[in-house]
Amino acid sequence: MDHAGMDHGGMDHGGGHGGMDMGKGHKCNMNMLFTWDTTDLCIVFRGWHITGTLSLLLSLVAVALLCAGYEGVRELSRRYEASVAARQKVKDDGPGLPDPTYRDDDGAAPPPPQQQHESSSPLWWTTDRRARGGPWTARDEKRATIVKGVLYAVQVFYSFFIMLLFMTYNGWIMLAVAVGAFIGYVVFGNATSATKSVACH
Numbered sequence: 187m188d189h190a191g192m193d194h195g196g197m198d199h200g201g202g203h204g205g206m207d208m209g210k211g212h213k214c215n216m217n218m219l220f221t222w223d224t225t226d227l228c229i230v231f232r233g234w235h236i237t238g239t240l241s242l243l244l245s246l247v248a249v250a251l252l253c254a255g256y257e258g259v260r261e262l263s264r265r266y267e268a269s270v271a272a273r274q275k276v277k278d279d280g281p282g283l284p285d286p287t288y289r290d291d292d293g294a295a296p297p298p299p300q301q302q303h304e305s306s307s308p309l310w311w312t313t314d315r316r317a318r319g320g321p322w323t324a325r326d327e328k329r330a331t332i333v334k335g336v337l338y339a340v341q342v343f344y345s346f347f348i349m350l351l352f353m354t355y356n357g358w359i360m361l362a363v364a365v366g367a368f369i370g371y372v373v374f375g376n377a378t379s380a381t382k383s384v385a386c387h
Contacts, residue, residue: 245362
């Protein structure tokens with residue numbers, strides 16, 4: 187095959203950096219080895235393109251906040267699962283007495299057990315019945331399973347997105363991921379073992 191007639195001018199070989207021409211606007215420099223170079227760095231998306239110092243700093247802050255948010259989602263999931271477990275325990279052990287420290291939005295304490303079903307506001311009982319040891323139904327179980335499934339899916343998506351951030355192989359982005367994990371742990375996950383990892387899920 188004769189290649190002499192082929193126009194190679196449009197092919198960017200990236201000078202050994204793995205640069206790829208991503209269109210008319212700019213090119214994304216895709217590295218497969220660790221580097222500190224941010225020239226033409228694209229983070230996950232073509233539009234997330236580092237063009238200078240300011241865009242790099244803003245991107246590092248965004249990456250750190252994203253990773254901190256992951257810890258927030260994990261903490262939300264832990265709290266929801268704990269609340270579900272507590273409600274199921276009420277079902278197994280019986281409703282018992284209402285929590286004396288519980289207050290509704292108006293600051294009112296729950297009525298005594300014998301008055302809960304006789305309250306003049308049945309909606310008030312229905313809305314907060316679980317907080318006062320209300321019945322745990324099969325419908326509640328199904329709803330809890332769906333919510334936990336959604337939270338789990340969000341965590342999986344989130345964790346793989348963080349993995350993609352790390353796989354830019356750029357040292358600055360890697361540091362931002364670590365800083366975000368630190369911030370997230372301090373803010374949201376201080377009750378979690380420090381041996382946990384955000385890798386994958």
